[in-house]
Amino acid sequence: MTLALLHTSAAHVPVFDALRDADHPGLTLRHLVRAHLLDRARAHGPDAAADGVRAALADAMAAGADAVLCTCSTIGGVAESHAADAGVPVLRVDRPMAAAAVRTGRRVTVVATVASTLEPTTALLKEEAARHTRTVDVTTVLVDGAWERFEAGDQEGYLRRVTDAVDRVEGADAIVLAQGSTAPAAARATTAVPVLASPRTGLRAAADLCQRRRTERGRT
Numbered sequence: 406m407t408l409a410l411l412h413t414s415a416a417h418v419p420v421f422d423a424l425r426d427a428d429h430p431g432l433t434l435r436h437l438v439r440a441h442l443l444d445r446a447r448a449h450g451p452d453a454a455a456d457g458v459r460a461a462l463a464d465a466m467a468a469g470a471d472a473v474l475c476t477c478s479t480i481g482g483v484a485e486s487h488a489a490d491a492g493v494p495v496l497r498v499d500r501p502m503a504a505a506a507v508r509t510g511r512r513v514t515v516v517a518t519v520a521s522t523l524e525p526t527t528a529l530l531k532e533e534a535a536r537h538t539r540t541v542d543v544t545t546v547l548v549d550g551a552w553e554r555f556e557a558g559d560q561e562g563y564l565r566r567v568t569d570a571v572d573r574v575e576g577a578d579a580i581v582l583a584q585g586s587t588a589p590a591a592a593r594a595t596t597a598v599p600v601l602a603s604p605r606t607g608l609r610a611a612a613d614l615c616q617r618r619r620t621e622r623g624r625t
Contacts, residue, residue: 406615408608409435409465411458411484413443413477416555417585417604421476424605429612435468437461446479447521454480455487462491471618474498474611478583478603479521482529494614498585498607499529506601507534507541510578514544516570516590517583518551518563526583544577546570555586568593571600 410421418436425432439461442454458480465473472494475484481497488495506513507530515526523545534541548570554563567582567590574580580600582588588602 406431406612406619407433407435407468407470408611408615409437409468409470409473411461411465411473411475411477412436412438413440413480414438414586415440417476420585420588420604421608424608428605428609432612432615435465435470437464442480443477443519443521446483447519451480451483451521451525455483458483459487459490462487462493462495466492472496472611472614474607476585476604476607478517478526478529478585479519480525482525494618496607496611496614497529498611499526499581499583499603500533501606501610502581502601502603503529503533504537505606506530506579506581507537507539509599509601511540512542512544512576512578513581514546514574514577514579515581515583516546516548516567516574516587518548518555518567518587519584520547522583523547526581530581546574563587564590564593572596574598 415438442457446454475481476498478499485495527543551566567587571594577598582602585604588604591600591602594600
């Protein structure tokens with residue numbers, strides 16, 4: 406099975422390689438890094454990245470992917486909306502996490518380090534709440550100064566700021582880490598509130614998509 410991953414940072418490549426080795430050793434990953442798509446989305450909104458997303462999905466199909474996982478929460482919705490054009494299933498990495506969050510409780514706090522991620526993640530949570538016939542109240546936290554640490558290569562400083570922000574959250578039933586790059590903060594946080602991250606659950610769901618795609622092909 407082959408899964409293509411659409412990234413907007415090369416930092417995600419070793420993360421998903423490690424998760425594949427641990428959980429899905431038979432899965433082949435094809436990494437497509439398109440950093441400029443996040444730049445466009447941050448400057449002009451997620452839809453501004455649509456042309457680049459479509460091109461990346463075409464590259465994934467040409468590479469023989471059984472499915473595509475978009476690891477960027479800012480453009481994940483754009484990627485899913487073009488699945489029909491791609492001809493293969495497309496999943497945004499944070500969808501399984503969002504589904505788990507709305508099952509956990511009504512009050513969900515989104516923690517992000519890039520402002521452009523807040524609206525797409527909030528919309529996704531409300532979509533998953535409607536899908537599961539639940540009500541969700543979403544609050545958001547933008548971690549000041551964290552993204553600058555990430556861009557400077559200061560991973561420790563980045564995660565420290567995110568973890569501190571998570572531990573300051575009050576009145577939540579679940580805390581959602583909106584970006585895959587913040588996932589290690591889930592293990593570092595000391596809060597009693599469940600802290601949910603997207604990489605592992607997203608990869609698991611994408612691997613399942615690949616398996617179903619292969620099974621469907623075998624029937625035709």
